[in-house]
Amino acid sequence: MKVLIADDDVLVLDALKTILEKNNIEVKYSFTCGKDILETKAYKNVDVIILDIRMKEENGVDIAIEILKNDKNCKILLLTTFNDTKDIERGLKKGCLGIILKDNIESLIPSIHSVSFGNKVIDASLNLISTDNKNKKSFENLTKKENEILEKIAMGLSNKEIAKELFLSEGTVRNYVSIIFEKLNIENRTKACIFYYNKDNN
Known part of the structure; x- marks a missing residue:
């Protein structure tokens, strides 16, 4: 880029x-x-x-x-x-x-x-826009493991790297990522990063 x-x-x-x-x-x-x-x-x-x-x-x-x-x-x-x-x-x-x-x-x-x-x-x-309650609830709905994987995504780790760090299979991580995206209503890892870095303010 x-x-x-x-x-x-x-x-x-x-x-x-x-x-x-x-x-x-x-x-x-x-x-x-x-x-x-x-x-x-x-x-x-x-x-x-x-x-x-x-x-x-x-x-x-x-x-x-x-x-x-x-x-x-x-x-x-x-x-x-x-x-x-x-x-x-x-x-x-x-x-x-x-x-x-x-x-x-x-x-x-x-x-x-x-x-x-x-x-x-x-x-x-x-504080230019009001807090989106739906997004806030979405974060609250993430499990401990999903939050952990979201943090790894925000750090720039690939599914393979996350799997190695958390002692999971790559397929399991892939499934977790899909669930996280669905819960947060996002489509890609970049948006996941933005959500993660802003979540404490939402």
Whole structure:
């Protein structure tokens, strides 16, 4: 997967690049200025665009809107250190697919993957949407073993690796995964990761 990231803080930018590259995500472009993204049209050559909302003399949401005006198929994930509801809701309304807090590093990778598939991702701690009681009950309905397997999925383990760690057959793990997906009303492992990282806030 190839991504573009923009943040006016060079230290944050370097930290993000390190985290992404350690997780086999290629940072094809990095910018400290949003206008450079528009001028170079680098957004056309990546799978996901990751933008800081607040950059010096720029608003990441404004940059995102301009990108989407030029290419409505771009998949944009917004990053913020503030619960700036007005800007966040404006970005989501205009077509950005996700928003997470910068300090929620553990959900960064699964959020990027989820956005790359066209799914919406909203950091639960931002309180932009009301708690979904159905999802909450779904977590409560998971057995201890199912929760344990969900945790392993969120860690990025394959069915074979989970089976080895939990001393189960691969077929048994596969059955557990199917049951977990059904209970949580999700279709893939990426969504399982997002649900897992947000469950304590739901």
